[in-house]
Amino acid sequence: MNLYRVGRFLCAVFLRIFYRVKVLGKENIPKDGGVLLCSNHIHLLDPPLVGSFIKRQVCYMAKAELFETPILKHIIRRLGAFPIRRGMSDRQALRTGLNLLKEGNMVGIFPEGTRSKTQELGKGLAGVGFFALRSNAKVVPCAIIGTYKIFSRVTLVYGSPIDMNPLRENKASAEEATEKIMEGIQELLNEYQ
Template sequence: MNRKLFHLGQAVCRMFFRLFYRVKIQGKQNIPEEQGVLLCSNHIHFLDPPLVGSFLKRETRFMAKAELFEAPILKSLIPKFGAFPINRGKSDRKAMRTGLKLLKEGEIVGVFPEGTRSKTGELKKGLSGVGFFALRSDAAVVPCAVIGPYRLFKTIHIIYGEPLNMDQLREEKASPEATTEAIMRGIQDLIDAHKASVK
């Protein structure tokens, strides 16, 4: 990752969102300042990754679908911004090792547990790999909710929730599936708590 390019990209993204949308942010104080963080967000638009990551002080390493790393321009660009690929629809051990290594090194790893955008805006079932990351690391697991819709010059809300308590699940050696369900409930709780008030 090119850190200077990353922070330049953050600044450009912030400018873009402030020009074309009204962005309201809550809960940035819930992102730990130093330790590894598994940042788990719902996914409603292709602009979610830069939106979620560009307003944070720390760098966020997003897991992105492998197809993006084959596109003519993106394949040389997005690795410079710290993204790493995952092959969707099958077990990708390399991606899992990369994500776990970053978390253990104290990085923020951004994931969209649904695996793809929700066409309805409703939260879908999460993939078990997210639970694997939570169980196999000591990272803080922070739920995030993006509440739109994305309409020019309209308000988009980003809510970073308090870190979820993973202690019991880790002690009980819960399954990745059960752990993912707990994380998805955390995201849904954020959406439910804030959706009515942001309309």
């Protein structure tokens, strides 16, 4: 049986029991084609949370340090993750992400690049805008709301895809595209918090 599907099922059960997860907007996830799934980042459990309640596999861009642990690196690679070296321009990670999107896969990314300690949305990094502009993928904002306290509620909201065509046509910068995506995430946080 597929490791990703088994992991997704087990994570969904765990998250529903211990964090009473409420999922909104699953209908906003395109059924096929390249999708860039962009979420705020508040906890270590965010990647399994974001991917556990949708049918499509999410290939995550993950910090390179996770790929240095022998057992973990084999597991996360089999789950579709690929490494990025933070704090520098990682051309290999950009190429890998772009190729996955162009091949019609779903790539999950946390534009802030790290977890927020305050639950407030931080500044997004330009890489997410690069993917959005260069891939023609659908860009779906996602918001995680809650504190991950055991038996408290965590809400996961998938927003409507953001229309990136005006930015592509106007040859906007990666920073401008990132700003548009972050606004989409912030709107979800404002609406559902």
